[in-house]
Amino acid sequence: VSSTFDGDNPAEVAETRVRMESFSLLAFEPGSEERHLPSALQRWFKDGRLGLPGDERAARAVESGLTEAIHRLARGRGITHVCRVLGSWETVPERDAPLETLAASVARCLGAEFVRPMRRTSAREPMSRHSYLSGRGALSRRIDYARQDLIWEGSFAGARFLVLDDIRCLGASESVWAAACTALGGAADAVAMTIVGGRVVSQT
Numbered sequence: 001v002s003s004t005f006d007g008d009n010p011a012e013v014a015e016t017r018v019r020m021e022s023f024s025l026l027a028f029e030p031g032s033e034e035r036h037l038p039s040a041l042q043r044w045f046k047d048g049r050l051g052l053p054g055d056e057r058a059a060r061a062v063e064s065g066l067t068e069a070i071h072r073l074a075r076g077r078g079i080t081h082v083c084r085v086l087g088s089w090e091t092v093p094e095r096d097a098p099l100e101t102l103a104a105s106v107a108r109c110l111g112a113e114f115v116r117p118m119r120r121t122s123a124r125e126p127m128s129r130h131s132y133l134s135g136r137g138a139l140s141r142r143i144d145y146a147r148q149d150l151i152w153e154g155s156f157a158g159a160r161f162l163v164l165d166d167i168r169c170l171g172a173s174e175s176v177w178a179a180a181c182t183a184l185g186g187a188a189d190a191v192a193m194t195i196v197g198g199r200v201v202s203q204t
Helices: 010-019 037-047 056-074 098-110 138-147 172-184
Strands: 021-026 081-084 118-120 150-153 160-168 189-197
Touching: 021 056, 037 098, 037 160, 037 189, 056 098, 056 160, 056 189, 081 098, 098 160, 138 172, 150 172, 160 172, 172 189
Parallel strands: 021 189, 081 160, 160 189
Antiparallel strands: 118 150
């Protein structure tokens, strides 16, 4: 079964953002990848650049540390399924994307099922490249942009999702995906987790 957001009101998706739990692990500084570790991590998850070309051990160490941090926040919340937000360039989930392997690792730690319920009909540019997606009222416009061409596949009645993304600015992508989990997939609830940006939560 496939379904889309066609005809939905952006305000309803934005309301999901108000209701859902949403966490970010780290704060980022845009354009500071050379001197700021969280920003370097964000860039790596965006396009696969960690700054250590070919160092597989470094990549695995990053994945292991983030998996443990996310597990500490997500455990006890009854998570049954984990999914991750598609990169702007993806029409279907790419199996070698950094966020793909992290999401699978988190699912294993939580004893949850890692699923790929979403695809899109065409790739699109990142939101940061469009000036109209900034300024007053940007959230609604970003929600419209994020939900374009998205297609949900499958039924997950009663599931509790963890939605994993790389970066949170205004929360449009996580809102769209969380709304898709419940409105299109039949899930009972969705928790959003991003690597950098937004509200940073204490690990102590």
